[in-house]
Amino acid sequence: MSDLLTKIAWPFLLSVVIMLFFQFQAIIFVWLERKVSGRIQDRLGPTRVGGKFGWLQTIADGVKLLLKEDLIPKDADRPLFRISPYIVLCGAFAAFLAVPFAFQWAAVRLNIAVFFMLAVMSVEVFGVIMAGYASGSKWALFGGMREAAQVVSYEVPMAMNIVPAVIAAGTMNLNEVARMQWGGIWDWMCFHDPFTFFAAIVYIVCATASVKRAPFDLAEAESELVAGFHTEYSGFRWLIFFMAEYASMLAVAWIATIMFWGGWSGPLPITQWLGLWHTNAAGDYVPGTLATIIGLLNFIAKGYTLIFVMMWIRWTLPRIRIDQVMKTCLKYLLPLSCFLLLGAAAWPLVVRTRFGGQIGGAVAAAILALIVFKGILSTPKSAAQGRREVVYK
Amino acid sequence: MGFVIATVQNQTMNIELTSVLLIGAVMFVCGVVCMATKRNAVGILIGAELVLNASNLNFVAFAYYTPFGIDGQAFALFGIVLPAAEAAIALAIILNFYNNHMTVDVDRADELKQ
Amino acid sequence: MQRLVDSLIGSWPQMLFAIMALTTVGCSIAVVVTQNIVRAAVWLLFTLTGTAGLFFLLGADFVGATQLLIYVGGTLILVIFGVMLTARGPFVQMKTQSGEWTMAAVVGLVLFGLLSYSILSTGWVKVVQKQSIEISEENSPTTTQLGMQFLGVPPQGSLVKRDPAGIGYLLPFEIVSVHLLVVMIGAAYLARAKRRKRAEV
Numbered sequence: 001m002s003d004l005l006t007k008i009a010w011p012f013l014l015s016v017v018i019m020l021f022f023q024f025q026a027i028i029f030v031w032l033e034r035k036v037s038g039r040i041q042d043r044l045g046p047t048r049v050g051g052k053f054g055w056l057q058t059i060a061d062g063v064k065l066l067l068k069e070d071l072i073p074k075d076a077d078r079p080l081f082r083i084s085p086y087i088v089l090c091g092a093f094a095a096f097l098a099v100p101f102a103f104q105w106a107a108v109r110l111n112i113a114v115f116f117m118l119a120v121m122s123v124e125v126f127g128v129i130m131a132g133y134a135s136g137s138k139w140a141l142f143g144g145m146r147e148a149a150q151v152v153s154y155e156v157p158m159a160m161n162i163v164p165a166v167i168a169a170g171t172m173n174l175n176e177v178a179r180m181q182w183g184g185i186w187d188w189m190c191f192h193d194p195f196t197f198f199a200a201i202v203y204i205v206c207a208t209a210s211v212k213r214a215p216f217d218l219a220e221a222e223s224e225l226v227a228g229f230h231t232e233y234s235g236f237r238w239l240i241f242f243m244a245e246y247a248s249m250l251a252v253a254w255i256a257t258i259m260f261w262g263g264w265s266g267p268l269p270i271t272q273w274l275g276l277w278h279t280n281a282a283g284d285y286v287p288g289t290l291a292t293i294i295g296l297l298n299f300i301a302k303g304y305t306l307i308f309v310m311m312w313i314r315w316t317l318p319r320i321r322i323d324q325v326m327k328t329c330l331k332y333l334l335p336l337s338c339f340l341l342l343g344a345a346a347w348p349l350v351v352r353t354r355f356g357g358q359i360g361g362a363v364a365a366a367i368l369a370l371i372v373f374k375g376i377l378s379t380p381k382s383a384a385q386g387r388r389e390v391v392y393k
Numbered sequence: 394m395g396f397v398i399a400t401v402q403n404q405t406m407n408i409e410l411t412s413v414l415l416i417g418a419v420m421f422v423c424g425v426v427c428m429a430t431k432r433n434a435v436g437i438l439i440g441a442e443l444v445l446n447a448s449n450l451n452f453v454a455f456a457y458y459t460p461f462g463i464d465g466q467a468f469a470l471f472g473i474v475l476p477a478a479e480a481a482i483a484l485a486i487i488l489n490f491y492n493n494h495m496t497v498d499v500d501r502a503d504e505l506k507q
Numbered sequence: 508m509q510r511l512v513d514s515l516i517g518s519w520p521q522m523l524f525a526i527m528a529l530t531t532v533g534c535s536i537a538v539v540v541t542q543n544i545v546r547a548a549v550w551l552l553f554t555l556t557g558t559a560g561l562f563f564l565l566g567a568d569f570v571g572a573t574q575l576l577i578y579v580g581g582t583l584i585l586v587i588f589g590v591m592l593t594a595r596g597p598f599v600q601m602k603t604q605s606g607e608w609t610m611a612a613v614v615g616l617v618l619f620g621l622l623s624y625s626i627l628s629t630g631w632v633k634v635v636q637k638q639s640i641e642i643s644e645e646n647s648p649t650t651t652q653l654g655m656q657f658l659g660v661p662p663q664g665s666l667v668k669r670d671p672a673g674i675g676y677l678l679p680f681e682i683v684s685v686h687l688l689v690v691m692i693g694a695a696y697l698a699r700a701k702r703r704k705r706a707e708v
Contacts, residue, residue, distance in 0.1 A: 008519070077545070080545070080546070080549060083549075087552075110568065111568060111647075111648060111649075111650060112568050112569055112572055112650055115569070115572045115573075115576070116568075116572045118576060119572040119573070119575040119576035119580070120575060122575065122576050122579065122580025122581075123556070123575060123579050123580060125580060125584055126552055126579065126580075126583060126584065126587070129584070129587050129591075130549065133545060133591065141591070145588070145591060148584060148588075152580070152581070152584055155580070159576075172650065407638050407639035408520065408521060408524050408639050408640045409631075409635075409638065409639065410631050410635050411626055411627055411631065412524075412528070413561070413565070414626045415623060415626060415627075416528050416531055416532060416561070418619060418622040418623055418626060419532050419535065419536075419619065420531065420532070420535045420554070420558075421618075421622065422615045422616075422618050422619040422622070423535040423536055423538060423539050423615075424535070425614075425615060425618060426539050426611045426612065426614070426615040427538055427539045427547075429607075429611040429614065429615075430539070430607060430608060430611045431544075431547075433544050434593075435544055435548075435586060435589045435590050435593065436544055436547060438586060438589070439538060439547055439548065439551050439586060440538075440539075442551065442555075442578075442582065442583075442586070443535055443538065443551070443554065446554070446555065446558050446578070449558070449570075449574075450558055450561060450562075453561075453562055453565050453567045453570060454565060456565075456567065457565040457566050457567070457637065457640075458631075458635050458636070458637050459634045459635060459636060460634075460636045461634075463649060463652045463653060463656065464656070466567045466569070466570045466649060466653060467653055467656050467657070467676050469562075469567065469570045470569075470570055470573060470653065471679060471683060473570070473573055473574055473577050473578055474577065474683055474687070475683065475686070476578075476582060477577055477578070477581055477582045477585075478686060478687055478690040479690075480582045480585050480586060481585060481690055481691070481694040482690055482693060482694050482697070484585055484586070484588070484589040484694070484698070485693070485694040485695075485697035485698040486697065487589055487593060488589070488592060488593065488697075488698045489697060489698070491592070491593040497593045
């Protein structure tokens with residue numbers, strides 16, 4: 001009977017847990033999006049449903065969407081119309097099978113975890129095109145094609161920016177890559193060499209574009225193409241598209257977290273100092289259960305911080321036109337990614353020690369911080385001051 | 394049916410090399426029939442993709458079942474990348490054809506006929 | 508009941524193989540049978556995903572992920588773009604005459620008969636070392652071996668090891684890289700926007 005448990009029940013149990021988590025985080029993200037957008041726009045966001053902070057707003061949204069009329073347009077291709085949200089959902093869900101949530105807590109321990117996640121997330125594009133075609137309306141079709149072109153184009157620099165981290169780590173196994181970053185912030189892969197540092201930043205940009213988010217969401221913008229590929233989808237079918245989009249955002253944020261920003265370990269190795277680690281039977285110095293749970297919370301917090309940054313960018317920057325989107329990818333980000341890949345591959349031949357790389361990464365981070373600070377400091381405090389500076393220069 | 398009987402009798406059938414090769418054969422034949430019957434040029438391209446997939450499956454099956462090493466998987470990788478390139482060129486040709494004839498029906502491509 | 512459960516668990520690889528095989532075979536037959544070109548592309552999606560599942564079962568994890576990334580996320584998108592860009596009027600339904608269908612079906616069946624006869628009558632026992640698909644817990648490092656082969660160092664047990672200098676697959680790898688560049692340039696040139704000629708219909 002224990003055989004039944006391990007071989008049949010355990011995989012199903014893991015899938016159910018991941019699916020529940022998947023849906024739960026969609027609830028949190030919808031609420032977070034509305035609160036963040038409200039605060040950035042100098043208003044409060046939802047405050048009525050469920051107390052002062054509007055905790056239950058998403059539940060109310062969900063109930064509303066469930067009760068909406070389920071329309072299928074007359075010209076739509078009915079089977080394809082029905083099946084395309086599920087293709088997008090499966091693509092987004094399957095990526096979570098390879099994510100190690102904490103030390104050894106991955107649903108499937110794959111040797112090619114990062115590659116598998118990127119590969120499965122590229123199945124979503126087909127669902128987008130099918131949704132656009134099957135809606136039977138030209139706005140949906142145009143939106144779907146533009147969106148597919150954008151996502152497919154940005155997948156290339158996105159994958160190319162993961163490769164510097166894979167070269168630095170020597171493995172695609174996410175568990176191993178996160179293990180290499182145990183220790184403090186100096187062990188994080190983004191400070192391994194300056195090329196990995198810039199790859200970490202460019203990856204966030206490419207990942208934001210690849211999940212059709214933030215300034216790159218022309219194809220689903222309301223003023224442009226009604227709502228792009230999901231124009232004709234109402235009620236629960238639309239909710240599936242959005243669950244999949246938030247899940248993809250979380251998946252790419254988690255790839256960035258593990259490959260670049262330290263994974264389960266925080267800026268300082270506090271759990272090691274607290275003595276929560278022990279030496280296990282194989283002789284490795286590994287965290288105990290409490291330290292693993294703290295690592296899990298750390299991991300989720302880092303993923304949510306990156307999501308918060310994505311939402312922040314969305315509600316701050318204006319939208320880019322579709323030709324600017326494609327130009328950015330093909331003319332700027334792709335050569336930059338190639339250059340970073342070349343540099344990251346050549347770096348271990350030039351600088352032989354890890355410490356030298358960390359110095360290089362820290363220098364790159366310091367230079368970037370200086371540039372950003374100078375930009376912030378030289379921003380005029382008000383429009384009037386800006387006009388004065390222009391006039392008197 | 395044999396699978397069900399074997400299962401109930403508490404024996405498990407082996408998945409032999411021949412089963413995987415037969416799947417490859419079915420895909421190959423489907424690809425060939427697709428290339429022969431479709432009038433849409435893109436349909437012919439889809440048939441070509443099926444044929445190449447079948448050959449990839451054969452390569453990977455041999456890499457698994459035989460001690461000949463991992464060469465089969467290396468060839469399968471080539472067999473994934475090269476059809477992608479071929480599909481790009483084929484679609485460029487189809488687009489040109491469409492621009493000249495306003496249709497992708499290959500039965501209309503008869504200008505070289507006597 | 509316990510026997511059924513035991514045999515069910517013992518045949519977990521068989522069940523997975525049956526699911527993947529049925530998906531692949533059924534959907535590839537559906538590609539041929541359907542008259543609508545967009546539906547054919549959708550069935551091709553499921554066929555390719557089933558094939559990727561078979562690759563994962565056969566221990567080729569890197570090749571399976573590459574199949575998903577490039578075939579499904581690249582080639583199939585290219586095909587569907589081609590379908591959408593060449594759409595005009597009743598593009599989805601181009602019927603083939605029944606005479607052609609019959610001939611193609613006969614040829615297909617004869618070809619399948621020939622292939623299956625040659626598969627089933629060959630004595631594979633001499634070269635086969637594994638009898639069935641086993642799902643093992645540990646990760647086999649196929650990526651490392653493939654990477655080494657592509658850099659010119661064939662790992663142990665490779666057919667290429669009869670060459671003591673050990674070239675591996677470095678030359679085909681480089682050729683494919685240049686080939687892809689040439690194909691990109693060629694396709695971009697062929698598909699560039701030109702003035703449209705009047706229809707020759």
